[in-house]
Amino acid sequence: MNYFDSYRDSRALLVEGVAGGGKSTVIASHAKESVQAGLRTLLITFSASGAQVLQDYMAGQGLHPSSQRDVLRIHTIDGLALQILQQWGDQRYVLKKDYIVRNLLGDVLEQTAVRLDGLDEVFPSRHIHDLNQLLQDIDYFRASAAYRTDDAEEREYMCEGHLHFALPIVALAFSIYENLRERWRPAADSDWRSGLKLPAQARAQGISGFRTEDEAVSDLLAHPRHLDTPGAISRLFNFKYTLIDEFHDTTPLQFAFLTEICARSARIMAVGDKHQNIYGWRGADPELVFALYKQQFTPEVIPLQQSHRFGSTLATALGRLTGSEHWQSLAAHRTAIAHSTQRIDLLLRSLYQAQRLHDTAIICRDSSDLDAIGFQSVAVLAETGFRLSHNLVHTFASRLLTLLVALRLPDAVWPADDLRQATRVFLALPHCLLDDGGREEMLAAIVPPYQQGRAPRQDLAVAGNLRMYIELQLKQEVYTPALRGALQDWLALPDEAPLVPALRQFQSRAGLLKSAAGAARHAVASRRMIRSWEGLLDYLETQQATLAQWPDCLERFRAVYGDKHCIRLLSVEQAKGREFDHVVVYGLNEGEFPARGEDERLERNRFYVAASRARQSLLLAADKTPGRFFLLWQPAANVGRNTV
Numbered sequence: 054m055n056y057f058d059s060y061r062d063s064r065a066l067l068v069e070g071v072a073g074g075g076k077s078t079v080i081a082s083h084a085k086e087s088v089q090a091g092l093r094t095l096l097i098t099f100s101a102s103g104a105q106v107l108q109d110y111m112a113g114q115g116l117h118p119s120s121q122r123d124v125l126r127i128h129t130i131d132g133l134a135l136q137i138l139q140q141w142g143d144q145r146y147v148l149k150k151d152y153i154v155r156n157l158l159g160d161v162l163e164q165t166a167v168r169l170d171g172l173d174e175v176f177p178s179r180h181i182h183d184l185n186q187l188l189q190d191i192d193y194f195r196a197s198a199a200y201r202t203d204d205a206e207e208r209e210y211m212c213e214g215h216l217h218f219a220l221p222i223v224a225l226a227f228s229i230y231e232n233l234r235e236r237w238r239p240a241a242d243s244d245w246r247s248g249l250k251l252p253a254q255a256r257a258q259g260i261s262g263f264r265t266e267d268e269a270v271s272d273l274l275a276h277p278r279h280l281d282t283p284g285a286i287s288r289l290f291n292f293k294y295t296l297i298d299e300f301h302d303t304t305p306l307q308f309a310f311l312t313e314i315c316a317r318s319a320r321i322m323a324v325g326d327k328h329q330n331i332y333g334w335r336g337a338d339p340e341l342v343f344a345l346y347k348q349q350f351t352p353e354v355i356p357l358q359q360s361h362r363f364g365s366t367l368a369t370a371l372g373r374l375t376g377s378e379h380w381q382s383l384a385a386h387r388t389a390i391a392h393s394t395q396r397i398d399l400l401l402r403s404l405y406q407a408q409r410l411h412d413t414a415i416i417c418r419d420s421s422d423l424d425a426i427g428f429q430s431v432a433v434l435a436e437t438g439f440r441l442s443h444n445l446v447h448t449f450a451s452r453l454l455t456l457l458v459a460l461r462l463p464d465a466v467w468p469a470d471d472l473r474q475a476t477r478v479f480l481a482l483p484h485c486l487l488d489d490g491g492r493e494e495m496l497a498a499i500v501p502p503y504q505q506g507r508a509p510r511q512d513l514a515v516a517g518n519l520r521m522y523i524e525l526q527l528k529q530e531v532y533t534p535a536l537r538g539a540l541q542d543w544l545a546l547p548d549e550a551p552l553v554p555a556l557r558q559f560q561s562r563a564g565l566l567k568s569a570a571g572a573a574r575h576a577v578a579s580r581r582m583i584r585s586w587e588g589l590l591d592y593l594e595t596q597q598a599t600l601a602q603w604p605d606c607l608e609r610f611r612a613v614y615g616d617k618h619c620i621r622l623l624s625v626e627q628a629k630g631r632e633f634d635h636v637v638v639y640g641l642n643e644g645e646f647p648a649r650g651e652d653e654r655l656e657r658n659r660f661y662v663a664a665s666r667a668r669q670s671l672l673l674a675a676d677k678t679p680g681r682f683f684l685l686w687q688p689a690a691n692v693g694r695n696t697v
Contacts, residue, residue, distance in 0.1 A: 055086060056355055057294075057320055065321040065350035067300075067343070071371070071380060072665035073362025073632065076324045077103065080296045081110040083322060088116055088125045092293040096127045097314070099299035099307075102630065104129050107298065126292075130307045133314070134269035137289060141278055145262040146239070152248025153265065154184045161233060162187065165226045174219035175579065180481035182449060182581060186217040187226060193332075194227045195271050196304035214651060215332065217579075235262050270310045287316035294318065300325030302629075303342045312349055321350060328375050328661045331625060362632055362668055364388035370686050371665055374657065388667055392687050393674045397426050397639060400674060401433045401620075404635070409670060410439055412634035414621040416663040418646040421580035423622055424448045425588030426639065431613055432595070440615030443622040446471065446607055449582050450589035452478035454552075457543060457559070458603040459516035460523060465604060466502050469514035473499055476519065484536035484563060491531060498522045520544075539563035548601040553594045560586070625659045628666050636667035641675045641683035 056066050056079075070076040080096070084107070087094045096111075098104045107127050108118060118127050128136070135147065159179050166176055177183035194200055199211040209220060216223050238261050239245035246255045250266060264272055278285045295318040297303075297311060302325075315321050327340050346352065358380045360368055364387040372380030382388075393400050397415070404410050417423060427443045428450075434441055445451055456475035459467060473496060479485065480492050487495070498518040501510055524544075527537055539562035546555055560566065566583050598606055621633065638660070640646050647656035660682045664671055675683045 055083065056322070057083065060353045060355075063353035064319065065346075065352035066323070066355060067346060067352040068322065068324040068355045068357060069343075070324060070326050070357035071360050071368075072326060072329065072661075073360040073384075074326075074357045075361055076326065076357065077106050077298055078110070079357070080298045080322060080324045081107050084111065084125070084294070084296055085114050085116060087294045088121060091124060093124050093291065094126070094294040094296065095290065095292040095314070095318075096125070096296050096298070097133065097311070098127075098129055098297075099302040100630070101129055101132075103299045104132075129266075130303070130310065131267045131269050134273045134310060135264075135266055137286065138269055138273055138276065140289075141276065143272070143276065144257065144260050145234070145264045145272075146237075146254055146260055147250040148248045148263045148265060149250050150188060150265055152245075153263075154181065154188055156243070156245075156248065157233065157237070158184045158188060158230075161226055161230045164229050165222060169222065169225060174222060176222060176483075177218055178481045178483050180449065180478055180582075183481070187223070190216045190218055190223040191227050191230055192267065194223050195268070196306050198305050200224075200227060214655075234264060234268070237261065237263050270304075270307050274306065274309060284316070286310070286313035290314050290317055292318050294320050294322070297321075297323040298325075299630075300342065300346070301327055301329045305341060305345070308342050308345050315350070321352070323352070328658050329629065331629070331655060331659050331662055359383050360665075363665070363671075366390060367664070367667065367671060371661060374661055374664075374685070384668075386669060389670045390686055391670065391672045392683065393672055394676065394679065395674070396676050397429045397674075398433045400637070400639075400672075401430055401437075401439075404637075404672075405433070405437045405439070409635050410437070410620060413637065414623055414628060414631070414633040414635070414666060415637045415639050416623050416625060416628045416666065417640050418625060418648065418659060418663075420624045420627075421584055422640050423624065424450065424581060424585035425591075427622060428588040428592040431592060431609060434613040434620075435609065439613075440619035441613055441622055442616055442619045444614045445610040446614070447474070448585050448589070449478060450585040451607065451610065453482075453586075454556070454589065454603060455607065458600060460520045460540075461544060461546060461600060462548070463517040463520040464515060466513050466515055467604075469499065469501070469512050471607075472514045472516060472519075482536070482565075484533040484565075485531070486533070487526075487531050491526075495519065495522055533564070535562060535564045539565075546600060548599070550600050552598045552600055552603065553590050555600065556590060556593075625663050629662055632666050632668055634667075634669045635672070636663070636670070637672045637674055638663045638682075639674045639676075641673055641680050642677040643680040645677075645680065647681060 056068070060066060068076065068079055070079070084094050084096050096107050098107060104127055111118060111125065111127070116125060118125050162177055162179065162184065177187045193215050194212065197211050197215070199208045202208060208224065212220055212223070246252075249255055254260065273279060273286070295315045300323040303311070323346055325343070327343050330340070358372070358377060359382070360380070361383050363382060364384050365382040367388040367390060368380045368382040370390065372378060393403070395403065401410070404413065415426065417426065423443055424445070427441060427445045427448070430441060431445070452475045455467070455471055456479045459465065459472060459475065476496055476499065480487065480495065498521075499514045499516070500518055501513055502515045523540065526532065527540060532540070539559045542562060543555070543559050566586060593606070596606065647653065647660070673683050673686070
């Protein structure tokens, strides 16, 4: 069915679909018809994966974008903005986010901390998790357009509930980061080329400044040519049809760009599912971009209330969740809904016995629970032979403990990268007061083991020099007094000391995680550090592990990790856009999911996204007092019973 033919009097259409409803197919089929008619068509998506889906569909119809450039273009929103900037001669380096986090954001954090000295808020540490969360906060501050107002109350309204760290920290970090983006030049002795998103720029001359691809829209809208020349962007586009997929993920800033793109289009179609917006804008409004689209284009709204992904039971339940009684399933299979109040290890064992661990995803509200769930799952994974997509070796708790045990066992041989990453986690603790030079010296103390008559293996390392370095530092004021005392006690432990009592004593003596415990309830990074640590200690307690047995524990963690044909452990955000035969929505505890004090619409949308990933079965799980979402679809007679 061609909606443009059915609604000839409407320039703009808004197709509001449901999860698994074939939204991308709708938009691609309309693009196919317009291209075959010789009408210039622009297909635009939020994500690179979404753009790939559309490219594959069009190629399957014999319409390859590369050979149809006169009539068909497929872009992401950010990729198109980047292309325009380059066309206008704005040639900043395009860097990968991982490179920025590891090499540039630490300096931004340091400058922020100096200028906000005395602020009574929990600051991000230099730990990689905190730096990633800080960059996410900077991205949200930009995407929400909060940077455009100097009014403190307006900024608070626009950002409330969406930042990991306090607004004054994020606002200043944003300003410092933007200044760095404008003036940055790569150091000749640095490995900056590895951070390039566009490798061809390695040979470019005279470039200064950088951006990530998803910073391109804000840079374009702030470009002098756009500000000084009305219509500078819209004149670049002369498409008969502009079709926008994944519209629910569009930010307000991207929507401003889209209005410019669509200005000269005869027909416009946006396709999305407003219930899949889990971010919210301007006071947690998850439907803002839909309202802006309706205000700007007065579209004909077309509901798609049929899903091919899940059976009628789940379709009806999700319809009621979102306030609709008309959802239907077009799937040939059923989707069973069950409940469990078991811990994750017992739950996985039950699913294994029921032969329901293949193509299974465990979805949590956010990333703060992933580490703890992973540690609880190790034993049953080892028993069943299944693998988990979450690498427990790379968690905050495992990294820190690796460093502590390496100091205590200085002759033990470790994977060199593990020891370096563990040292970086230790150096990121707020208790560590070393300057950058001291930090580099510590990392340089990690050396390969000596092997007589052989060249040293660079992939292995021992911590003997590292321990000597730290013993010297303990005589100086480069650690807080609490950490200094805790390290001295730790280094005196016997090899056979039980790990858990020793770690709890170290935690208490050092004041470890105190600042994280005092963080705001929205600080996912801090919650994750705490739960990672407690989850690891719980695991070690069940194993009755000693200090000398920690390397064996690490090998166990390595053995249960796998990124293919494995059980997926994901946050709601990571699960967006994906589907699985079997889904476990875990942690539906009272006050946790839905989270106490959070916007009800956003919490509902998070639950909707998690539950709607399921094809054949959906298991709702609470390991504490069940919350509202757990009870939502459970008959009163079954409350508290396991129905796996």
